[in-house]
Amino acid sequence: xxxxxxxxxxxxxxxxxxxxxxxxxxxxxxxxxxxxxxxxxxxxxxxxxxxxxxxxxxxxxxxxxxxxxxxxxxxxxxxxxxxxxxxxxxxxxxxxxxxxxxxxxxxxxxxxxxxxxxxxxxxxxxxxxxxxxxxxxxxxxxxxxxxx
Numbered sequence: 001x002x003x004x005x006x007x008x009x010x011x012x013x014x015x016x017x018x019x020x021x022x023x024x025x026x027x028x029x030x031x032x033x034x035x036x037x038x039x040x041x042x043x044x045x046x047x048x049x050x051x052x053x054x055x056x057x058x059x060x061x062x063x064x065x066x067x068x069x070x071x072x073x074x075x076x077x078x079x080x081x082x083x084x085x086x087x088x089x090x091x092x093x094x095x096x097x098x099x100x101x102x103x104x105x106x107x108x109x110x111x112x113x114x115x116x117x118x119x120x121x122x123x124x125x126x127x128x129x130x131x132x133x134x135x136x137x138x139x140x141x142x143x144x145x146x147x148x
Contacts, residue, residue, distance in 0.1 A: 002039075003040075003123030003125060005124070006042045006044050006077070006116065006120075006124055007126075008127060008129065009047045009109070010143075012048070012051050014027035014028075015066070015070060016051065016066040016070065018060075030143060042076070044113055044116045045076065045079045046109050046113050046116060049109070077116055083115045083116045083118075083119045087111045090115055091111045099136070110134055113126060114138045117139075124139065125141055127141065127146050
């Protein structure tokens with residue numbers, strides 16, 4: 001696929017991780033290869049929120065600074081009324097089918113991310129570390145499988 005790549009919180013967290021352990025290093029190399037190939041990489045606002053709240057909780061100022069930098073360096077996809085209304089539809093459909101992606105009182109970031117991808121108006125794939133929920137709604141793949 002040659003469309004846009006939306007980052008789920010998992011890969012975004014790896015990118016923002018200030019450590020030089022193998023997974024973050026591999027993810028940063030993957031992003032650099034995507035950008036070098038001219039691929040459009042997007043930080044969805046819901047993924048920023050999902051990651052940022054945890055980084056604030058653990059007081060990881062270095063990772064928050066990295067998240068801010070990626071939000072400026074890459075395309076940033078803000079939440080819109082259209083996306084949130086689409087997310088509400090996905091949430092209700094999943095529950096009506098008996099296949100929720102999160103407990104009922106949860107915000108359910110997966111359906112919001114899927115809705116953001118669906119309302120993008122262009123071909124896209126969500127780069128994730130967990131296909132189970134997102135692939136129900138949108139094209140998604142493990143970040144390692146998405147080639148430049």
